[in-house]
Amino acid sequence: MIGTTIEFYDFYVYATASVLVFPQVFFPTGDSTTALLASLATFGLAFVARPVGSVVFGHFGDRIGRKSTLVASLLLMGAATFGIGLLPTYAQVGVVAPILLATLRFTQGLALGGEWSGAALLAIESAPQRHRGWAAMWPQLGAPAGFLLANGSLLVLLSVSSSEALLSWAWRIPFLLSAAMVAVGLYVRLRLTETPVFARSASRGDAVRTPKARLLSRNGYEVVVGTFAVVSTFTIFYVVTTWTLSYGTAKSTQHGLGFGFVDFLRLQLIAVLFFAAAVPLAGRLIDRFGRRPILLCTSVAIAYGTSFGFFLDPARSSSTLTLTFLILGMALVGLAYGPLGAVLPEMFPTNVRYTGSGVSFNLASILGAAVAPFIATWLTAHHGSARWVCTWWSPRR
Secondary structure: OHHHHHHHHHHHHHHHHHHHOHHHHOOOOOOHHHHHHHHHHHHHHHHHHHHHHHHHHHHHHHHOOHHHHHHHHHHHHHHHHHHHOOOOOHHHHOOHHHHHHHHHHHHHHHHHHHHHHHHHHHHHOOOOHHHHHHHHHHHHOHHHHHHHHHHHHHHHHHHHOOHHHHHHHHOHHHHHOHHHHHHHHHHHHHOOOOOHHHHHHHHOOOOOOOHHHHHHHHOHHHHHHHHHHHHHHHHHHHHHHHHHHHHHHOOHHHOOOOOOHHHHHHHHHHHHHHHHHHHHHHHHHHHHHOHHHHHHHHHHHHHHHOOHHHHOOHHHOOHHHHHHHHHHHHHHHHHHHOOHHHHOHHHOOHHHHHHHHHHHHHHHHHHHHHOHHHHHHHHHHHHOOOHHHHHHHHHHO
């Protein structure tokens, strides 16, 4: 859980900064909507990189082991995040600034592409069959924990520094802090041992020369099924977090809810606690009732999509309605996300499990998350209502 928390912290601190800071720091000033869309486009680059990372890290994870591959992914994520904290701004170097930002964001995606499946495999391949759902839940908790750390650190900065200081230098602090967190993660991961399941597979000589080729030739169907099983979870999470942060803090004259940054971050931090609470609940439920019934129950999110227009109408905007919307969304994310650490790896044989589960998980990130905040922002800006996000959302479920 510690390693996944650190990597998700690195990933999410960028997500929040892409709304609050980067449009003003790394892109030309002028049209604020255009700058925000450009910033969200760099945010989406990481999701394009994630399937590439899952193939690259999956190759080594399936051939040489889970532990050493996870150490490499953590180092790469830490280096990219720390590098973002050192970047020059658009005012200093012009168009070079967003190019460098995009490059490092792509690198973050490569690293996270190798992180998730490895952490899930360490958990389930070391646990008894009847408790795999509960064991696989622990790395899943890294997502809400990383979100709390990332947005909590930005909330502190917003509370103690002026807007000028935040845009000038203070935004760099959460990125630079990543170095210390990575050091802690490395200490933990270097003390881990290889999973018994992989060790037995390796001793039998089950490793294949090219896991990607074996996966495509024998497990292509499982990759497709796994991918579409995860799409909705990504979409709902990044709409509820990244897009709502932008929409919630935009002025009512700009088709937003008019919250201050600090006030809205507080609401998100409260809501993410329900995400964290739902993950272990989902782990218990899938061990008791099975994987499929619990995943099917999360289809209730279809009805949640129809609530956008009611909860997010600027004419009736209130902290209570907005918080209710965020809590419902985060709880549904937790119930859908919690089982994935067991569901996806169990779909693949040991010798392609790292690659297969990672490719499915990260392809879903492109379909469900990379474009979700961008599309939602564009729809709101061009049609002036969150109801249009609902119209787009419902068919995706």
